[in-house]
Amino acid sequence: MFGFIIAYIDPAFAGMLLQIILAVAVVGGTMVFAMKRKARTLLKGKATNDNVEPVAVDKTVSEDGVVDALAE
Secondary structure, eight states: OOSSOOOOOOHHHHHHHHHHHHHHHHHHHHHHHHHHHHHHHHHHOOOOSTTOOOOOOOTTBOTTSOBOTTOO
């Protein structure tokens, strides 16, 4: 008639097609996010401890977590 065919799409098939499209989009987005994070860590280089200040040790707590109230 007009040079194209209008086809009937079953609603169940349209729902399944929509789920497939959404699944591909989610998996693709997750892959891009994961690859971007991996590339950033690879290109970042190794961290150095030159600018890290030493942590002060609390003398009032023993190794097993008991607080010494009479310390200092």
